[in-house]
Amino acid sequence: MRAALRAEVLKQRTTRTTLGMLAAVVGIVIAAIAVHAFGLSLHRIGSGSNQLGIFIDVGENLGSLFAALVGAMAFTGELRHGTIRPTLLGTPQRGRVLLAKGATVLGIGLGFGALTTGAAAVAGNIFLGIRHVTVHVTAGDYVLLVAGGAAAAALWAVIGLGAGAIVRNQVPTIVGLLVWVLFAENILTSSIPGVAKFAPGTLARALAGATSGTVATPAVGALVLAMYAVLAIGVGWIVTTRRDFA
């Protein structure tokens, strides 16, 4: 297991894909925060809960989305480039490969979530300061934003990996994750809020400290989101150990 894990980490370090994704998402977060801070009317950015809501919706949401994409590509990329063959020749225990990938993208997701929520908070303070808006977010809010955002993105990375292992084809997996996070959950929230409370994107927001339209506490959010992650990797495990690799 240790060898497989070290190999997965080395795979991530020896291409520019993950670092490029990180640079992209941090850039998008900063741009989106700028749009909110300078574009919204003062009464929508004046209160602490408004401000925290923006940091979560931008920082946590985009961090989790990109972490999920990295997780998915950790599997689908190997099929796309054919490296799955040398990977499985070296480690024919497929469950072990999937677990090693899971641990690796979990760690990457932590980094993504911490950096995107951190970037959202820092950029928000700078941009709101330029507009002479006082920031009312508390120290405790920031801790939960960054720690919860990191945990949410880590779990989303594992969900993405499971989705990749199930779907296998890279483009449909990525499109599916984008559609779910950016559109499907929003539609669900506005049409069936009772169900949307338990949708993975909403749970991730709760984990980072959001309180509206979500389950009661970050802990419950973490628990249910972790169950999604276990389910995704579990189904991914079952199909990966049973299917052929042509």
Next chain:
Amino acid sequence: MRGASDAPVVAVRGLTKRYGEVAAVDDLTFSLRPGTITGFLGPNGAGKTTTLRLLLGLAEPTAGQALVFGRRYGEIERPGRMVGAALESDDFHPGRSGRDHLRVLATASDIEPGRVETMLEVVGLSAAGGRHVRTYSLGMRQRLGLAGALIGDPELLVLDEPANGLDPAGVRWLRSVLQSFAEGGGTVLVSSHVLAEVAQTVERVVIIDQGRLVANAPLQEIADHGQSLEDAYLALTTGADW
């Protein structure tokens, strides 16, 4: 050390793989002895590649079995140190360097890191090792694939069309690599379409057609029939009498 036992290195028995109604591999049986180079021949779509993937645990047989060193591939712990394989000429991440590709393989199989530079030297890619694989020619990719197959100092080498894309000097070099590997007691199973190349390298041929075994004989035996390998191959795979 190598070839100490005469037990078959590869034992394929009644191997069958069906995709719906079509049998890609149909009740195939053959085995390989240590220290031999065997050519695995057959027309396009005969089931060569499917057989190799069944042998290496990438696909599950519908019936029968394919064993390496008496075990199913998936049951071998650290198989990269017993079996080296190159199945496709392009199983690389285009944005990863050749050297890093080999480092990943070595790491996954707990192979001593110094083997990476050794293998780059053996296949003549030391200077190009730091370049992304996307800049490699087909011949360079074949060499990198062979380096990956050899990195664990295996006892069995399984190669699918390794001569594709190699220039004449590269083909000669490949032949010398395979021959010295077999002289050291290693066993080679190599599929190829280039019959002239096969005739110069291998001692035995296993020929399949439509998933079925049509010949399993030493090259010498074919020559004793007064036939060239090409004549025998065409006779066997086009249905004419041999």
